[in-house]
Amino acid sequence: MSNPSDVPAAFAEKISEHLQSLRHKGRSVAADAADIALEEAGFSLCLAFEDGSESICEAWFDAPEGAPENAILDVLCEYAAGAPVREIVEHGLIYALQRLRDPEVTPPVQGILTPRNAGACFAIPLKLVAALRREAESRFGRHKDTNFFDRPFSAAWKNLDKNGKRDYVLPYIDSFKTAHKIAADAFELVEIDQYDRLFLVFSDEVPVWDKPGMLMDLERWLRDRTGERIELFTEVVKDANRIRRL
Numbered sequence: 001m002s003n004p005s006d007v008p009a010a011f012a013e014k015i016s017e018h019l020q021s022l023r024h025k026g027r028s029v030a031a032d033a034a035d036i037a038l039e040e041a042g043f044s045l046c047l048a049f050e051d052g053s054e055s056i057c058e059a060w061f062d063a064p065e066g067a068p069e070n071a072i073l074d075v076l077c078e079y080a081a082g083a084p085v086r087e088i089v090e091h092g093l094i095y096a097l098q099r100l101r102d103p104e105v106t107p108p109v110q111g112i113l114t115p116r117n118a119g120a121c122f123a124i125p126l127k128l129v130a131a132l133r134r135e136a137e138s139r140f141g142r143h144k145d146t147n148f149f150d151r152p153f154s155a156a157w158k159n160l161d162k163n164g165k166r167d168y169v170l171p172y173i174d175s176f177k178t179a180h181k182i183a184a185d186a187f188e189l190v191e192i193d194q195y196d197r198l199f200l201v202f203s204d205e206v207p208v209w210d211k212p213g214m215l216m217d218l219e220r221w222l223r224d225r226t227g228e229r230i231e232l233f234t235e236v237v238k239d240a241n242r243i244r245r246l
Helices: 009-018 069-080 085-100 120-140 162-179 208-226
Strands: 036-040 043-049 056-062 187-192 198-202 232-234
Touching: 009 069, 009 085, 036 120, 043 069, 043 085, 043 120, 056 069, 056 085, 069 085, 069 120, 085 120, 162 187, 162 208, 198 208, 208 232
Parallel strands: 198 232
Antiparallel strands: 036 043, 043 056, 187 198
16 A cells, blocks of 8 residues: 555645545445455455446445545546446556646656556556456456447437537636636637537637647546546638738
8 A cells, every 4th residue: 555645746636636535435235246356455446247248337446544546446446337347457547547647747757657657556556457457358358459449428418419518518618728827718619520529729829839738638627527538629720811821
């Protein structure tokens, strides 16, 4: 178990916040309901599958009170529901890392940040996921094809028309601008296409080199707050000045 004081600064605030609202710890499910139950140094991870398939219908965990790993395992269990077990093995902790990382704080390592180098708080979750991989392969075999799993939008999102989806995301976009001290007219949402991709137009005042980072930060912000797999793109707008276009 890692010490809360050892949690890297990039994760400290979000992990602390998440520890106040754990949703998947010690779920009131009968012990024999778990199709897979894993234990490591006082931590446990349990999964139940849909009708003997590889799709997870429920996940829960247990961990010592106050341990930072609680937050990581809770996010992992949240992501597990509705996904095939291979998705959790391959991408579950990456998702948890992204959810619990503050992009405004310098990461703990240079280069690519992964669960393996993100700090001691990921060590036991990594061991549990490694054990899950072994157990899943023994039950379902080793997959040799590419994992194309893509979590669908929620039923609530699908039931909204374009105007409803726009009205739903605009407050989150406004809160992102406020939180990051970005001018209200720095960019605007101009289109939601048939594939539910969101297109933004940036004002001329936003330097071109700032746009990719801003787009990624906003996409992460929207996904964290809506729970939807929102994708953002930029819309190219032709210069309105005819002379400059010549």
